[in-house]
Amino acid sequence: MRKVFEIALGILTAIGGFVDIGDIVANTETGARFGMSLAWVVVVGVVGICVFAEMAGRVATVSGRPVFDLVRERLGARVALVNLLASFFITFLTLAAEIGGVALAIELATSVNYLLWIPLVAFLVWFVVWRVKFQVMENVFGLLGLALIVVAVALWRLHPDWGGLIHGATHPAVPKGEGHPTWWYFAIALLGAAMTPYEVFFFSSGAVEDGWTRSDLMVNRANVYIGFPLGGLLSLTLMVMATLFFEPRGIEPGHLSQVALSTALVLGKLGLAVLLVGFFAATFGAALETALSCGYTVAQYFGFQWGKFVRPTEAPRFHLVTLLSIVLGAGLVLSTLDPIKVTEYSIVLSAAALPLTYFPILLVANDPDYMGDKVNSRLGNAIGSLYLALLLVVAVVTIPLMILTKAGS
Amino acid sequence: MRSRIAALLLVAIVCGCTGPVRSFNVYASKGGKTAKAVVSAVETARLAVSAAARDRAYGRYLGQVLAEAERDATAAQGTFDAIQPPDRRTDRLREELDGLLTPTLSSLADLRIAARRGDLVDLPRLAAPLAGLSKRLDDFAQAHQ
Numbered sequence: 001m002r003k004v005f006e007i008a009l010g011i012l013t014a015i016g017g018f019v020d021i022g023d024i025v026a027n028t029e030t031g032a033r034f035g036m037s038l039a040w041v042v043v044v045g046v047v048g049i050c051v052f053a054e055m056a057g058r059v060a061t062v063s064g065r066p067v068f069d070l071v072r073e074r075l076g077a078r079v080a081l082v083n084l085l086a087s088f089f090i091t092f093l094t095l096a097a098e099i100g101g102v103a104l105a106i107e108l109a110t111s112v113n114y115l116l117w118i119p120l121v122a123f124l125v126w127f128v129v130w131r132v133k134f135q136v137m138e139n140v141f142g143l144l145g146l147a148l149i150v151v152a153v154a155l156w157r158l159h160p161d162w163g164g165l166i167h168g169a170t171h172p173a174v175p176k177g178e179g180h181p182t183w184w185y186f187a188i189a190l191l192g193a194a195m196t197p198y199e200v201f202f203f204s205s206g207a208v209e210d211g212w213t214r215s216d217l218m219v220n221r222a223n224v225y226i227g228f229p230l231g232g233l234l235s236l237t238l239m240v241m242a243t244l245f246f247e248p249r250g251i252e253p254g255h256l257s258q259v260a261l262s263t264a265l266v267l268g269k270l271g272l273a274v275l276l277v278g279f280f281a282a283t284f285g286a287a288l289e290t291a292l293s294c295g296y297t298v299a300q301y302f303g304f305q306w307g308k309f310v311r312p313t314e315a316p317r318f319h320l321v322t323l324l325s326i327v328l329g330a331g332l333v334l335s336t337l338d339p340i341k342v343t344e345y346s347i348v349l350s351a352a353a354l355p356l357t358y359f360p361i362l363l364v365a366n367d368p369d370y371m372g373d374k375v376n377s378r379l380g381n382a383i384g385s386l387y388l389a390l391l392l393v394v395a396v397v398t399i400p401l402m403i404l405t406k407a408g409s
Numbered sequence: 410m411r412s413r414i415a416a417l418l419l420v421a422i423v424c425g426c427t428g429p430v431r432s433f434n435v436y437a438s439k440g441g442k443t444a445k446a447v448v449s450a451v452e453t454a455r456l457a458v459s460a461a462a463r464d465r466a467y468g469r470y471l472g473q474v475l476a477e478a479e480r481d482a483t484a485a486q487g488t489f490d491a492i493q494p495p496d497r498r499t500d501r502l503r504e505e506l507d508g509l510l511t512p513t514l515s516s517l518a519d520l521r522i523a524a525r526r527g528d529l530v531d532l533p534r535l536a537a538p539l540a541g542l543s544k545r546l547d548d549f550a551q552a553h554q
Contacts, residue, residue, distance in 0.1 A: 251449045
């Protein structure tokens, strides 16, 4: 019974924790501009993150060491350093975007400028990282993030033309007035949002924090194969709402406030209030995950004691990196850079860096020295290799497409 | 080596600046993009007003949405107005677009002020001109893609 509860809780937190500011922005902007024509990318992204997160969780569970810990050992210090620099930069940008996202969510409820909230948000993120137990933190914000289901409820109440939506999703075509390069650029942004590297760092380090053993491999699979796809479905509902409300009106959403409009129109004040709680929980939870991921990656590369499973005084350098990342991330958004723009760049750049994150995972998950009898299956390797090839193409074309399309404008 | 780096930096800086527009078509296309951006802001404001009319959103939230819509429209107009029109023909185009932008921005400002004062019942009346303006801006954007 305890195991069933643990699995159910894991699935729920995986759903609630899946959506972050990147998913909110990317799915809404894409739906508003391209309708459902890029919905297939969300499916590709969710399958990709499932495949690699399962591997990362399995590696951490079997070896008792998170992925980044093994990357340096397996690939050598120099290659792992390149990996670290790219991963840390992307995760740091995402952290800044999430801190901005939390502040924007509070601004919507209070009308007080988001810049004034950023120092408080940064302090709260650090405080939770410092004081709150890992499991409590993971469960509270994962479960609160489920408030985003209100968007799906609004969609259900709307009784949309499901046939038309499914047709749009299954017959992808570039809408009139939009160019192919821009369409592909947004496809890459969606993929980057779904497969953000920090999700894997956090998931594999979290497996160690939670003290997973081989008997928890079932929990790992349930989280990944049930929780993540349902989380992906939640981000798809944002795309559908944008397709229904924004695309026909020519609205190009650039603010978090606009994302909430459709739900407010359908469900009223209560729906709006629940959605704002969902925005807060999703972005705050992701801010915690990205802040910790900054600490995890650096500490694991350099071999410092890391994690919340030990007292903060026993892992001072890990906590110092985490704290500095939070302070610098807050500083970046305080410079008045638009958090939504930071999000847009972070997800696209993360797409460019995806092979650096996922190649080592595939490598380690195939190494019998670490994995014993739990190495990848042939099917797992085939899918993983296919994705790696796709991610390499994405990495090569991302920057040229960014320049060509003026970042999708 | 240093001179090469300096040259590259100079190119990067120059590329980052808004250059003068030399043809009617390019200027018109920028006007079209401006109109499209303002349509987005106006339609956002109209959705917010619709939520207010049906008592479906809080005043603070609506004030925020309307303030951002006004800010977006103002920014779009500011960017367009900063572009030097290359000839007399483009002057007429500029006047035509400004003729649409000025009342639009005025209406958006009225909405923001009313929402921030809590006069939510006034919003539908204040938003009335926006339907026609949005249509004309959209026509302009379509004509100058």
